[in-house]
Amino acid sequence: MKAKVKAKTKQASAPPTATPSKLIDARIKELGDWRGAMLSRLRGLIKSEDPEVVEEWKWMGTPVWEHDGILCTGESYKAVVKLTFARGASLPDPSKLFNSSLEGNMRRAIDFREGDAVNEKAFRALIRAAIDFNRTKRKS
DSSP states (O other): OOOOOBOOOOOOOSOTTOOHHHHHHHHHHHHOSHHHHHHHHHHHHHHHHOTTOEEEEETTTEEEEESSSEEEEEEEBSSEEEEEETTGGGSOOTTOOOOBSTTSSSOEEEEEETTOOOOHHHHHHHHHHHHHHHHHHHHO
């Protein structure tokens, strides 16, 4: 099985005091190809489904979306944009969006390749399920 190699990109060129949202903006801009467009589109869907989502910048340059805990991270590799859902194994996925990291006990991921269509309805449902899961876990 081939190891996936993170695409070599320079760090987002925002000032050190930049907000996580500005750093994500800079990452999208620096990618400049289909990966930037895909990351931007997925980010827009996340934010439109959850206007209260908090954007973070963690682990030396990974966009993270949170609501009562991590919903998902957005990584860009040479051949894929990967959205990893922190508690994906606990989420319903009737549309079978998860296509990566399927062997773990907690995480699940979606690898988007160039030209892939996004099932917006199913993706929004997955975001909503992640929010609901985090809220339920927080209350227990």
